[in-house]
Amino acid sequence: MRGAQGGRRGVLLMVAASACFSGMAAFATAGQLFMTHAYQADEAPGVAAAGYASVVFSMLLGWLIWTEVPSTGAWLGGGLVVGSGMLLVRSRR
Numbered sequence: 001m002r003g004a005q006g007g008r009r010g011v012l013l014m015v016a017a018s019a020c021f022s023g024m025a026a027f028a029t030a031g032q033l034f035m036t037h038a039y040q041a042d043e044a045p046g047v048a049a050a051g052y053a054s055v056v057f058s059m060l061l062g063w064l065i066w067t068e069v070p071s072t073g074a075w076l077g078g079g080l081v082v083g084s085g086m087l088l089v090r091s092r093r
Contacts, residue, residue, distance in 0.1 A: 046092065049085035056081050 038047045056078040062068040070078070 043092070045088050049088045052081050053085060 035047070035051065038050070059070050059074055059078055063070060
C-alpha cells in the first residue's frame with residue numbers, strides 16, 4: 001500500500017512541476033513577444049539598453065530578497081551596463 005501512495009505523490013509532484021514549467025514557458029513567451037514589439041516600436045539601441053538593464057535588476061533583487069552578495073566583478077559589470085545605457089540614451093538626443 002505504501003508504494004501506491006508514493007506513486008501518487010510522484011505523479012502529483014510531476015503535475016505540479018509541469019504546471020510550474022508551463023507557467024515559466026508562458027511568461028518567457030510573453031516576454032519575448034513584448035521585446036519583439038518593443039524593437040518594432042522603437043530604435044534598437046534604446047530597447048537593447050533596457051534589456052541589458054534586466055541583468056542589473058536581477059542582481060539587485062537577488063541581493064535584496066535572498067541576501068546574495070554580488071561579487072566585485074558583478075558590481076563593476078553592473079556599473080558598466082548602467083553607464084553604457086546612460087551614454088547610449090544621451091547620444092540619441
